[in-house]
Amino acid sequence: MLMRKGFKILLCLLMLCMGMQAQRPNIVLIVADDLGYGDLGVYGQQKIGTPHLDKLAAGGMRFTNFYAGTSVCAPSRASLMTGLHTGHTPIRGNFEIQPEGQAPLPAASFTMAEMLQGAGYATGVFGKWGLGFPGSEGVPNKQGFSQFFGYNCQRQSHNFFPPHLWQNNQRVALANTLTNQQQYAPDLIQEQALSFLEKHKEQPFFLLLTYTLPHAGLQLPAGDSPFEAYKKSFNEAPQQVAATWTGTGYQPQAYPKSAYAAMVTKLDHYVGEVMAKLKALNLEQNTIVVFTSDNGPHREGGNQPEYFKSSGGLRGIKRDLYEGGIRVPMIAYWPSKIRSGSVSHYTGAFWDLMPTFAALTKQPVPKGLDGVSLLPVLTGKGRQQQRPYLYWEFHEDGGRQAVRMGKWKGVRERVKTNPNGPIQLFDLEKDPQETTDVSKNNAAIVQKINAIMKEAHIEHKAFPLIAGSQVAQ
Template identity: 45%
Template sequence: MISDKPCRVLCVMIFCLLLTTTGLRAEDRPNIIYVMADDMGYGDLGCYGQKIIKTPNIDQLAQQGMRFTNHYAGHTVCRPSRLVLLTGQHSGHTPISQNEQYYFPENTTTVTSLLKEQGYATGGVGKWALGIPESTGVPSKQGFDFWFGYLDQGNAHNFYPEFLWSNEQEVSLPGNKVGPHKRVSISRETYSHDLLTREAFNFIRANADKPFFLQAHYTIPHANNEGGRATGDGMEVPEYGDYKDREWPQPEKGFAAMVTRLDRDLGRMVELLQELKLENKTIIFFTSDNGPHQEGMHQVEFFNSNGPLKGYKRDLYEGGIRVPLIVKWPRKIKPGTTSDHISAFWDFLPTACELAGIKPPENIDGISYLPELLGQSQRAHETMFWKYRGKVALRAGKWKAVQTGPGKPLELYNLDTDIGETHNLAKEHPEIVARMQQQIAASQSAD
């Protein structure tokens, strides 16, 4: 048998090197909570300019931590965005670049499996989308000690499902009944988001005495498209709360109530960490999986959900991929700071590895943004890349190239002066277009 002592010594040496570069000590290894909304836009939060929907708790996270203004989702739709987040590879290098069916092969290296190997308790709630029951892709085969929520992506579009999954055990919700299309609720008793929150809090309580990683991939404010067509309201929520008397269409009341409900639960999560004396030992990330949707009869323009950005979900303009990112870590991140560092979902894996003292895999596209969080010198990406159904986009510093379909000309925007991508500068800068075309080709794995 080969001794693993040299490996352990090497790991310690690497960890010490990481601590030297970031200023972290071994005892500072934090709990990590990564909260992700579903289809929330760059402009849906008060701290990003929202004027109508109330998000006081998320806004307070920004006041107590760091708010990123140049952060990008892994993709413009759900499944590939989650794939990018977990693997640290952008969509030019992942097996899928659209919402096609995909199951993780067993024992894939992900941020979760790496943290588990380092001794973290690993838990997740919400939408999984990367492996159905009895497949190799279920969370329990991908580094999760505990999972509660949806496994199949399509089922996650119904907020009153007949069942959810606890690891690989089906949990019946007998008060909920759906119609023949399986996405239209005809009897409603248990709102799935509330169960997800309960299980997330239970996981925190159960692991309060050890380092833990919690992935809370919530399903709101995604639309229930089938329910919208059937009932006229595709934004399922138990009550409209502060918005019930507004003279708005029902879907807009529902959308606002969903966002505020999620905000309420983020506040409750922070209170739980305070109660357990874990607040200073825990780093919280909050983001969205892609840009805002225009589904379930919700209109992006109603609340200006994409803020100053062009486009929305399924676009590779900024509105489809630029998302909020707020990070709070008391006593480590300077409160009330704003960062314009250009980062993306594929950067989370190396960031989490650096937080935990792990050497990240070699074959990733991400760069840890922990130095930025700690106010230190931060390495930047040369380029960032996305692709979706024949569309491609590449950012290189201030320049953004977008191709809206096969055979379409490459558009060019200066995001420093034109965040709304209103002035196509391709004709004025053919040399930049040519260079970015080469970088787009180089960003994609050979078929």
């Protein structure tokens, strides 16, 4: 009798544990490539249709003060993956490796994927990686992902009809040539991502979708419906381009406005497919979906961000540390947990997502992170932790640093040649477009921002910015 009771208790405990396991939320994190703050309808876009993302925002929370890791790809994504701002990340620039790949995340890095994999999550990344050349310690399978399909190298991803992609550590040859573009990489990547959802529907999963749209080159499959529709609606006259492309640089595009708009719409369509798949698999209620972009909009391959007001009225684009270069769309959707149609003005950044996912999955927050959990903002439960500032740095064009401290924004340029140079100061409450430098009238604020720039930056020997600074090991 006692043995039977003991067995029943053990069985109940086992079932309870299994129930708790089943209730752990799935996580889908979608990162667009060079999508501007103003490129979505819900953020004010007038020329480009984004119905699925607008619907996602209507059913969840839209952030108005959310920031990327920095204003170019690799360091921004390193910040995302490690929960560190770019004064502390191991990758701080687009350091290119020949013939393929970028400087690798070190083996000692601890990523959000490793954290979630350790918690029993199936982990997959589909799209662009750019954080470690093939065979290095930085490849996805060595940084916490059990599955990877897409571009290892961000430079290779400038061609949407590449000769190869990567399936984990295996090079997958494609039928594409410069003159015979048959297989559109984003479509292939999307197929693999949807298959991952199907495969792991019975267990908690972390799906990272690093879509390459709408980064240049401005390329689409032949006969793409949105592309043809935008040509007509924009009444865009074709530009004269070379008859053949040698493969150097971005493929020329005769209809750059229509192509960019179609790429944003195609990105929106992919998100719609992911949401439909979650619903079809009965996973929607227990899945948090987060959508954002890695930096501001680009002016490459013929794109014209001013035509679309892609920066949303903010100053700057990709590579700037003004608002248009680093403030990005951020939408979070989780039925029954996040209030539909809500808007948050909380100032958050990429390095907040790792501690947020730790809180979601009840994992200990790794020590030394720069981010804080956004779970109280998302759910409306608990007290949201504040922090005194946000910090960014950018290592190209002479080096830049930026700090946001409450309503104040400080920007210093030409840091490499003048690390104590002037700091431009903007009051974002009165001047979100950063048109007026008010540093002369706010010397005490400038001094505080200057001190933060020195405190937040730890020099890295592979990515030097300020001579004489402490060097990270």
